Amino acid sequence: MKLSVVCSAVVLLSGCQFQLADTGSKTASPAELLPEHVILPGNNGNYLPAVAAPVNTKPLTDYAADLALQLMMSMHYTPPQQAIAISSLVWFDHQLTNSNALGNQLAEHLYVHLQRLGVFVADIKVGRQIRVTAQGDFALSRGRYLDAAQDVRYVLTGTLLQDAGGTVVNVRVVHLQHKTVIATGQVHIPDAVLNPATATVQYIASP
Helix, strand or coil, X not given: CHHHHHHHHHHHHHHHHHHHHHHCCCCCCHHXXXXXXXXXXXXXXXXXXXXXXXXXXXXXXXXXXXXXXXXHHHCCCCCCCCCEEEXXXXXXXXXXXXXXXXXXXXXXXXXXHHHHCCCCEECCCEEEEEEEECCEEEEECCCCCCCCCCCCCEEEEEEEEECCCEEEEEEEEEECCCCCEEEEEEEEEECCCCCHHHHCCCCEECC
8 A cells, every 4th residue: 555655656757757848947927827918016006018118108298397497497487478489399400490399399398387387378370269160160271470469578488409319409588578588497308209290390481
């Protein structure tokens, strides 16, 4: 009886050794045993995807938020009581009238972030009347010049400069009459952040 038990134990151990020899000495990690779509529990209740995320995931609006904060800091947290108009950012060339989707999108993001920081912002594209059409009701328009009825004394303007790694964005708030610069900001946006729609250098020339 004892002999049969010992023989069974020897056979069982031999089978385990053969199985280990087939799989090798390396022990597979839990992530390697799961499909790519399965997520694993991480620290502090977070969940980490099995597939690595892109290296740079910072959206364009975050760079505009950085610019808005820099402008506030250079104003020493005392923005002017008059509203600030925001113009499209232009490429730093011999004309200073060429913009693209990047310059216009940054201007739109700055509207949001500056207003959230307590800065009075003037939307110069709002017309005096709302145009009602079959396609929708429109309050924004692009007139040729600033409405004379709008009391705007400051403007946020800026330039775009392309280098080997991306685009340098310089912005500033300037008094329209005195040309005094009261705030500045600068960020560098890598090419990896810009999609083809915003990264193109094709100009949108003003008429």
